Amino acid sequence: MSTPYASAAPYYARYRPPYPAEFYELLADRFALDGSQTVLDLGAGPGPITLALAPLADQVYAVDPEPAMLAEGSRLAEQRGLTNTSWLACDAAGIGRLCLPRIDLCVIGRAFHLMDRTRVAAELDGVLAPRGGIVLVDSVARPDVPHPPWAAVAEEVCARFLGSGHGSPADWDDVDRSGEPDAQGTEGAEGTVGVEGSEDHLAKSPFSRVETLTWDQRLRHTAEQVAGLMLSRPSSAPALLGDRRAAFESELRQALLDHDPGGAYVRTVRVRAVIATRPRP
Template sequence: MSTPYASAAPYYARYRPPYPAEFYELLADRFALDGSQTVLDLGAGPGPITLALAPLADQVYAVDPEPAMLAEGARLAEERGLANTAWLVGDAAGIGRLCLPRIDLCVIGRAFHLMDRDRVPADLDGMLAPRGGIVLVDFVPRPGVPRPPWAAVVEEVCARFLGPGPGPGPGGADEWDDADRPGGPEGAEAAEDAEDHLAKSPFSRVETFTWDQTLRHTVDQVVGLRFSCPSSGPALFGDRRAAFESELRQALLDHDPAGRYSRTVRIRAAVATRHRP
């Protein structure tokens, strides 16, 4: 039977917004990516980071516990002719058992909160090259900026079919769009907590960077974003999926007949490296 993560995989690969070019330029500059490095994308999902970094590296390993997510990434890599990617089923707790070669850079996108934040940096310390590092990247709320009104429309329709979610944030009603959580502090505090864990690890030199990005969605894209979230993946709707999709499309068009749904998100990256004498 399809799991919520499995059924969300093709929508995640297609509809989740990409990280900005500035993020990859930062990685290329800080880690001197010249096509000779080995990169680990930990908690890769369908590999948006893997696919973007493959042209800059010799080899990129995408590791995730959900085979369906990896299958989507492998399909996209084949379509794009990226032969230097490997898609491995595994989780952060067992990363050492994968017997990977020496890693120059480990990137974790929107997944560090699901990991043991003390153990993972310690395990990576034995795998990363002396000048290697860990980079966390996520979407975080912008302080004092309200969520776009159409997001509430999506939540209301979803709640009618699945019941009220446990609340904003990972695993909750806003997981698909947690950059727009109301009030703002939760996501920012979670990012700062993650960075505090890194600062206490062998990778204690932590620098943070942020970029704001305006995204404009069509009705199809908003529906796809909803299905991209494991808490509302297509499998959870069963035989009511078509009815949900129809009602959501109508509710969105009732809200804005022109079909324009925009939001501005903030991307936050933490670059963690070892202190050098």
């Protein structure tokens, strides 16, 4: 059965902004990524993290419950000539059934809050190498920076086509302000958003040595990219718009250009990374 996640897959892969280089430099440094490691991207979606880490690892396993997301990621990996990625359809609760080799690093982007976090941490304890770890990453609108005025324009168009309650366009990257998850994975959410609140879960897990780092990222979009970002969200995916998708894109682009004919739409997000490892002996 098709889901909004399935129809959002190509837009997710094309229009979601990548995490900054500093994030991948952090992973390479902390986990000594030299091309010999095995990495797990859990809740991978179409694999932006998988594709970025493939040149730094021997093998990367991308795991996600949505086959359409994995198919998009696999297509991109083939297009880029990356032969060391594997795309596995499975939810996070089934990690133990995958019979994976020893994992040196597990990265979870925009999905941990949707999982049974206690169970997932316990499952990962069984597959991660002794010096391995879990890294959570997400990006959210900075709470101290007002939402850009153009975001309200996009929100109005979205509400006109889909009704209210489909979230705020200022929060494309993670979770709608209404509380509706905008991330991969379908396991029961436990009431908190993104990596915020997950530190406590990890501190009580076998990976109780926890550190959080943040970066600010300034993003600049065109009107076309704003439309693509909207369509990348399950709450405003093509499957929900049906045969109104083209009209939605056209009206959204025109509304944005009417608001700012310069055609540059800027926002600032905060990237957060939580690194969790086992306590040192």
